[in-house]
Amino acid sequence: MTKPSPKALRRERIIESALAIFAEKGFQEATISEISRAAGVSDATVYEYFKSKEELLFAIPEEITEISIRETEKVLPYLRGAESKLRAIVQSYVTTYENNPEYANLIMLHLKTNRNFLKTRAFEVVRDAARMLLACIKEGIDSGTFRRDTDPYLVRSIILGTIEHLCTRKHLQGQPENMLSLVDPMVDLILSGIRAPQEQQNISIHLHMTGTAKAPETITIVPEERKP
Amino acid sequence: MTKPSPKALRRERIIESALAIFAEKGFQEATISEISRAAGVSDATVYEYFKSKEELLFAIPEEITEISIRETEKVLPYLRGAESKLRAIVQSYVTTYENNPEYANLIMLHLKTNRNFLKTRAFEVVRDAARMLLACIKEGIDSGTFRRDTDPYLVRSIILGTIEHLCTRKHLQGQPENMLSLVDPMVDLILSGIRAPQEQQNISIHLHMTGTAKAPETITIVPEERKP
Amino acid sequence: MTKPSPKALRRERIIESALAIFAEKGFQEATISEISRAAGVSDATVYEYFKSKEELLFAIPEEITEISIRETEKVLPYLRGAESKLRAIVQSYVTTYENNPEYANLIMLHLKTNRNFLKTRAFEVVRDAARMLLACIKEGIDSGTFRRDTDPYLVRSIILGTIEHLCTRKHLQGQPENMLSLVDPMVDLILSGIRAPQEQQNISIHLHMTGTAKAPETITIVPEERKP
Amino acid sequence: MTKPSPKALRRERIIESALAIFAEKGFQEATISEISRAAGVSDATVYEYFKSKEELLFAIPEEITEISIRETEKVLPYLRGAESKLRAIVQSYVTTYENNPEYANLIMLHLKTNRNFLKTRAFEVVRDAARMLLACIKEGIDSGTFRRDTDPYLVRSIILGTIEHLCTRKHLQGQPENMLSLVDPMVDLILSGIRAPQEQQNISIHLHMTGTAKAPETITIVPEERKP
DNA sequence: AATGAATGAGGGTTCATTCAT
DNA sequence: TATGAATGAACCCTCATTCAT
Numbered sequence: 001m002t003k004p005s006p007k008a009l010r011r012e013r014i015i016e017s018a019l020a021i022f023a024e025k026g027f028q029e030a031t032i033s034e035i036s037r038a039a040g041v042s043d044a045t046v047y048e049y050f051k052s053k054e055e056l057l058f059a060i061p062e063e064i065t066e067i068s069i070r071e072t073e074k075v076l077p078y079l080r081g082a083e084s085k086l087r088a089i090v091q092s093y094v095t096t097y098e099n100n101p102e103y104a105n106l107i108m109l110h111l112k113t114n115r116n117f118l119k120t121r122a123f124e125v126v127r128d129a130a131r132m133l134l135a136c137i138k139e140g141i142d143s144g145t146f147r148r149d150t151d152p153y154l155v156r157s158i159i160l161g162t163i164e165h166l167c168t169r170k171h172l173q174g175q176p177e178n179m180l181s182l183v184d185p186m187v188d189l190i191l192s193g194i195r196a197p198q199e200q201q202n203i204s205i206h207l208h209m210t211g212t213a214k215a216p217e218t219i220t221i222v223p224e225e226r227k228p
Numbered sequence: 229m230t231k232p233s234p235k236a237l238r239r240e241r242i243i244e245s246a247l248a249i250f251a252e253k254g255f256q257e258a259t260i261s262e263i264s265r266a267a268g269v270s271d272a273t274v275y276e277y278f279k280s281k282e283e284l285l286f287a288i289p290e291e292i293t294e295i296s297i298r299e300t301e302k303v304l305p306y307l308r309g310a311e312s313k314l315r316a317i318v319q320s321y322v323t324t325y326e327n328n329p330e331y332a333n334l335i336m337l338h339l340k341t342n343r344n345f346l347k348t349r350a351f352e353v354v355r356d357a358a359r360m361l362l363a364c365i366k367e368g369i370d371s372g373t374f375r376r377d378t379d380p381y382l383v384r385s386i387i388l389g390t391i392e393h394l395c396t397r398k399h400l401q402g403q404p405e406n407m408l409s410l411v412d413p414m415v416d417l418i419l420s421g422i423r424a425p426q427e428q429q430n431i432s433i434h435l436h437m438t439g440t441a442k443a444p445e446t447i448t449i450v451p452e453e454r455k456p
Numbered sequence: 457m458t459k460p461s462p463k464a465l466r467r468e469r470i471i472e473s474a475l476a477i478f479a480e481k482g483f484q485e486a487t488i489s490e491i492s493r494a495a496g497v498s499d500a501t502v503y504e505y506f507k508s509k510e511e512l513l514f515a516i517p518e519e520i521t522e523i524s525i526r527e528t529e530k531v532l533p534y535l536r537g538a539e540s541k542l543r544a545i546v547q548s549y550v551t552t553y554e555n556n557p558e559y560a561n562l563i564m565l566h567l568k569t570n571r572n573f574l575k576t577r578a579f580e581v582v583r584d585a586a587r588m589l590l591a592c593i594k595e596g597i598d599s600g601t602f603r604r605d606t607d608p609y610l611v612r613s614i615i616l617g618t619i620e621h622l623c624t625r626k627h628l629q630g631q632p633e634n635m636l637s638l639v640d641p642m643v644d645l646i647l648s649g650i651r652a653p654q655e656q657q658n659i660s661i662h663l664h665m666t667g668t669a670k671a672p673e674t675i676t677i678v679p680e681e682r683k684p
Numbered sequence: 685m686t687k688p689s690p691k692a693l694r695r696e697r698i699i700e701s702a703l704a705i706f707a708e709k710g711f712q713e714a715t716i717s718e719i720s721r722a723a724g725v726s727d728a729t730v731y732e733y734f735k736s737k738e739e740l741l742f743a744i745p746e747e748i749t750e751i752s753i754r755e756t757e758k759v760l761p762y763l764r765g766a767e768s769k770l771r772a773i774v775q776s777y778v779t780t781y782e783n784n785p786e787y788a789n790l791i792m793l794h795l796k797t798n799r800n801f802l803k804t805r806a807f808e809v810v811r812d813a814a815r816m817l818l819a820c821i822k823e824g825i826d827s828g829t830f831r832r833d834t835d836p837y838l839v840r841s842i843i844l845g846t847i848e849h850l851c852t853r854k855h856l857q858g859q860p861e862n863m864l865s866l867v868d869p870m871v872d873l874i875l876s877g878i879r880a881p882q883e884q885q886n887i888s889i890h891l892h893m894t895g896t897a898k899a900p901e902t903i904t905i906v907p908e909e910r911k912p
Numbered sequence: 913a914a915t916g917a918a919t920g921a922g923g924g925t926t927c928a929t930t931c932a933t
Numbered sequence: 934t935a936t937g938a939a940t941g942a943a944c945c946c947t948c949a950t951t952c953a954t
Contacts, residue, residue, distance in 0.1 A: 007913090026341060028256035032949060042915045044951080053949065113254060113337045118400060151413055153404070157397065158390045158414065165389025168340065176381070185379055186386065193417035235938085259923060270940045275925065463917080482797060484712035487944065498919045503946065565797045568852060569710060609860070610869055617849025618842045625841065628802060632837070641838055649873035691934090716928060726936045728930080737928065 011049050014039045019060050023102035027057055027110050054116065061111065061122040064103050068096040069129045076132075082140025083195075087187045089133050090159060094179050097167050104167045133159065146194045155194060162186060239277050242267045247288050251330035255285055255338050282344065289339060289350040292331050296324040297357045304360075310368025311423075315415045317361050318387060322407050325395050332395045361387065374422045383422060390414060467505050470495045475516050479558035483513055483566050510572065517567060517578040520559050524552040525585045532588075538596025539651075543643045545589050546615060550635050553623050560623045589615065602650045611650060618642060695733050698723045703744050707786035711741055711794050738800060745795065745806040748787050752780040753813045760816075766824025767879075771871045773817050774843060778863050781851050788851045817843065830878045839878060846870060 017038035021030045032053055036043045050056040072092040079085050097104035107126075111117045137155050140146035166179050176182060245266035249258045260281055264271045278284040300320040307313045325332035335354075339345045365383050368374035394407050404410060473494035477486045488509055492499045506512040528548040535541045553560035563582075567573045593611050596602035622635050632638060701722035705714045716737055720727045734740040756776040763769050781788035791810075795801045821839050824830035850863050860866060 031947085043949085044915050044917095045913085047950070048914070109341045112396060112400075113341065115400070151410075154410055154413055154417070157393045158386060158417070161389035161391070161393025162386045163389070165385045165392060169385065172340075172343070172346065182379075182382055185382055189382070189386070189421035190417070191421075193419075193421035238938095260925085261923080271924085272926080272940050272942095273938085276939070281924065466917095488946085489944080499945085500919050500921095500947080501917085504918070509945070568856075569793045569797065571856070574856065607866075607869055610866055610873070613849045613853065614842060614846045614870065614873070617845035617847070619845070621841045621845025621848060624796060628796075628799070638835075638838055641835055642842065645838070645842065645874070645877035647877075649875075649877035715926085727928085728936050728938095729934085731929070732935070 010039075010041065010045075014041065014046055014049055014056070015060055015063075018056050019102050019106060022057060022060070022110060023105045027053075027114070054114075057111070057114075058117060058120045058122055061103070061107060062125070064096075064100060065122060065125045065129070068092065069125055069132070072129070073132070076136075082136055082143060082145045083191055085136045086133070086140065086159075086191075087183070089136060090163070090187055091180075091183050093129075093160075093163050094166075094183050097163070098179050101171070105171045108164055108168050108171065130156065130160065140194075144196055147196045150194045155190065158190060238267075238269065238273075242269065242274055242277055242284070243288055243291075246284050247330050247334060250285060250288070250338060251333045255281075255342070282342075285339070285342075286345060286348045286350055289331070289335060289348075289354070292324075292328060293350055293353045293357070296320065297353055297360075300357070301360070310364055310371060310373045311419055313364045314361070314368065314387075314419075315411070317364060318391070318415055319408075319411050321357075321388075321391050322394075322411050325391070326407050329399065333399045336392055336396050336399070358384065358388065368422075372424055375424045378422045383418065386418060466495075466497065466501070470497065470502055470505055470512070471516055471519075474512050475558050475562060478513060478516070478566060479561045483509075483570070510570075513567070513570075514573060514576045514578055517559070517563060517582070520552075520556060521578055521581045521585070524548065525581055525588075528585070529588070532592075538592055538599060538601045539647060541592045542589070542596065542615075542647075543639070545592060546619070546643055547636075547639050549585075549616075549619050550622075550639050553619070554635050557627065561627045564620055564624050564627070586612065586616065596650075600652055603652050606650045611646065614646060694723075694725065694729075698725065698730055698733055698740070699744055699747075702740050703786050703790060706741060706744070706794060707789045711737075711798070738798075741795070741798075742801060742804045742806055745787070745791060746809070748780075748784060749806060749809045749813070752776065753809055753816070756813070757816070760820075766820055766827060766829045767875055769820045770817070770824065770843075770875075771867070773820060774847070774871055775864075775867050777813075777844075777847050778850075778867050781847070782863050785855070789855045792848055792852050792855065814840065814844065824878075828880055831880045834878045839874065842874060 014035065018030075018035045021035050021038060024030075032043050032046055035056075036046045039046075046056065050059060072089060075088060075092075076085055079088055117123050134152055134156050137146065137150070137152040141148060141150050141152060166176060166182065169175055170179060242263065246258075246263045249263050249266060252258075260271050260274055263284075264274045267274070274284065278287060300317060303316060303320075304313055307316055345351050362380055362384050365374065365378070365380040369376060369378050369380060394404060394410065397403055398405075398407060470491065474486075474491045477491050477494060480486075488499050488502055491512075492502045495502070502512065506515060528545060531544055531548075532541055535544055573579050590608055590612050593602065593606070593608040597604065597606050597608060622632060622638065625631055626633075626635060698719065702714075702719045705719050705722060708714075716727050716730055719740075720730045723730075730740065734743060756773060759772060759776075760769055763772055801807050818836055818840050821830065821834070821836040825832060825834050825836060850860060850866065853859055854861075854863060
């Protein structure tokens with residue numbers, strides 16, 4: 001079905017090499033020579049495919065982000081409830097980063113630094129993902145699943161910030177070993193923080209009694225024994 | 229009382245200029261000439277005070293981080309309870325970053341990228357702060373304030389990640405306007421997520437009645453009206 | 457027959473310019489800009505061909521020394537006797553230096569100073585030449601042409617030192633005009649100093665006389681008049 | 685008798701440090717800071733005593749050469765014959781270099797390179813020494829001790845070149861260990877090369893015979909057996 | 913389409929030297 | 934007199950980028 005033209009293949013090779021090298025050394029420290037050597041082409045050839053070093057940098061997240069986002073978008077409609085969706089989105093983020101550590105590193109450490117990246121189409125895709133997450137949070141609020149006073153932007157910042165922090169930490173210090181195992185604790189924690197209280201209103205108990213009893217003389221409230 | 233030697237003043241000027249310019253353009257894009265010009269000295273003079281461009285970069289966080297941390301450390305003993313302390317620490321972080329946006333930017337976008345920064349004394353101070361936060365979380369767990377199954381490292385990552393994300397967002401997109409106003413919502417949210425349940429044991433109500441009454445025939449539980 | 461690639465030609469041009477300028481001003485005082493300008497290329501181009509200024513310096517003697525040495529090696533087998541060989545070697549040295557005064561100057565004044573030069577392949581060639589000379593002296597000793605108590609290392613030092621001194625003198629003071637005319641006097645002088653005495657055995661003269669003569673009563677030895 | 689003013693002492697200290705450092709690293713590689721630090725003074729102080737780095741360099745040989753030369757000049761009148769004098773001069777050179785290896789190194793490797801050194805008063809002194817040597821050789825020629833066809837300039841070049849070569853060799857390669865032990869072999873060798881032949885004129889043998897003998901009919905010259 | 917070759921532009925860094933104190 | 938402090942002036946080297954083949 002797909003017919004990978006040699007042209008496209010070459011392009012792919014260059015992008016892969018660029019990802020590896022940019023991720024390892026950063027944008028400034030990496031050189032075109034290095035990348036072209038890794039890709040098995042000449043310097044000049046890189047410029048046949050990309051107008052400049054920066055354009056090559058920006059070309060990297062385009063595909064991978066796109067793919068990841070679209071996949072998530074496909075799954076979402078099958079899930080019921082804001083909580084499930086939110087958990088799925090987080091899972092998707094973390095899975096993507098876990099499976100593409102170089103890409104994660106590039107995004108976290110090198111692309112976020114770059115002001116020009118914000119004007120990029122690739123960034124548009126990133127932003128789409130962030131919007132999806134925001135929409136999901138808002139949906140939870142509107143549906144009463146999340147507290148009405150939840151600040152959806154803050155919640156999103158918490159989620160994204162945590163993921164980013166974990167990725168960065170993992171890259172620079174090797175910790176945590178397995179980010180995926182942290183998805184559930186993290187989501188649980190945040191959900192606990194924003195979940196609407198389970199109608200824990202005050203409750204009146206009306207006793208309908210027959211007979212000639214008086215009102216109770218004393219009411220003793222006795223805590224049951226805690227059984228840990 | 230303090231007699232700021234002209235030498236120290238000049239050093240300060242250079243650091244300030246460097247902070248402004250590194251924060252704006254990043255380490256690689258900034259040039260020594262630019263910085264020295266901004267500081268009103270010659271290129272060579274910069275090298276009288278700092279051995280290299282990188283050493284100049286690392287000299288920046290040294291003071292400002294130190295000051296901020298030490299201040300927090302002073303306040304902490306006066307606070308009772310893990311929650312208060314945690315809130316104070318977050319407040320301290322955000323205040324520091326809010327008051328020194330350039331510094332915040334430098335740390336978030338440019339220093340974290342730099343592997344050599346991890347070997348720096350300045351980074352040691354940063355790490356101290358992170359340890360302080362972790363200790364506070366652990367204290368909450370030990371004292372029963374926070375749930376026993378709380379992962380303190382995860383909680384710290386959530387807190388730090390959120391702060392970092394907010395700073396970065398503010399720097400790159402101007403949002404949120406006022407980070408300080410987000411401290412309480414954020415801390416509240418996280419605390420809700422980790423707070424130990426408030427002894428929500430089962431409760432038995434014993435009615436001591438006199439007379440010949442029978443047991444109540446029906447018990448109707450009526451929610452009170454919610455008054456938002 | 458030979459097809460000098462433009463690449464090789466350019467390289468040659470750069471080396472020639474470098475030789476001229478290094479010889480004139482010394483390694484430190486010479487600048488790459490100067491050399492590249494003289495060679496009609498850009499600074500960066502010099503670095504396409506040579507990794508560093510020092511490597512460029514070391515590339516200079518490589519060829520010229522090699523050529524000179526190999527030529528001498530070819531001639532040597534045709535010569536009989538240590539004296540002829542030694543004279544040929546000296547002749548070769550002096551010819552090389554006389555024909556390449558800049559090269560001579562570079563070697564004498566600037567390369568010998570450089571400790572790194574000693575690790576160079578070019579220096580290996582120089583050392584080869586010195587070994588060749590030493591071997592020739594030893595051969596003369598072994599064959600009885602030179603005195604048995606000759607110190608071959610000292611003789612070599614005398615020869616090389618003299619050549620070097622003459623070159624340096626010529627470069628700095630213009631004297632002597634023609635080094636080649638000094639080769640024979642110099643070699644003669646040294647040979648006189650190391651030549652084994654020419655079988656100066658005692659000689660008996662037997663006079664066969666007829667008649668009744670007695671043995672001679674007196675023998676008078678009369679020096680002939682000296683005729684300068 | 686001598687009253688070393690503190691000023692002169694300081695000057696001396698600077699010169700000594702400069703000698704050590706120039707000799708070790710060469711003129712260009714050495715820095716004023718290094719020298720001043722070694723001398724225990726400030727950079728600026730060096731400039732109180734010497735107008736420039738180069739002037740400091742040239743100040744070094746002034747004294748030491750002067751002293752060495754003057755000493756030789758004192759001894760010379762007591763020696764009889766060109767050979768003794770020549771030997772004494774060589775001895776003096778080598779002793780000076782052997783006792784002051786740093787100075788030797790400086791002269792051989794770094795001062796000879798410097799064109800400006802030729803204009804220096806210090807060089808005048810060096811030249812004086814060379815003239816003294818030349819005069820001595822000429823004296824030997826005039827007195828009939830050395831061959832009439834000796835080229836005194838060539839002989840001087842041989843002597844100086846050899847000494848220089850030995851010094852350089854010793855500095856760069858550690859060989860020869862002891863230069864002084866080479867003085868006699870070296871001088872012997874050169875003297876053998878230039879010594880006037882010991883009146884090995886043609887000799888006539890007059891036989892005064894009595895009796896009636898005829899002239900000898902045959903004369904047979906018979907070499908004696910060699911006794912190795 | 914691919915590249916070998918060339919380079920313009922620029923930046924970090926060093927140091928000899930000066931001068932006010 | 935001695936020096937702490939400051940700097941002007943260079944230079945080596947790198948690399949993204951271009952272009953003729």
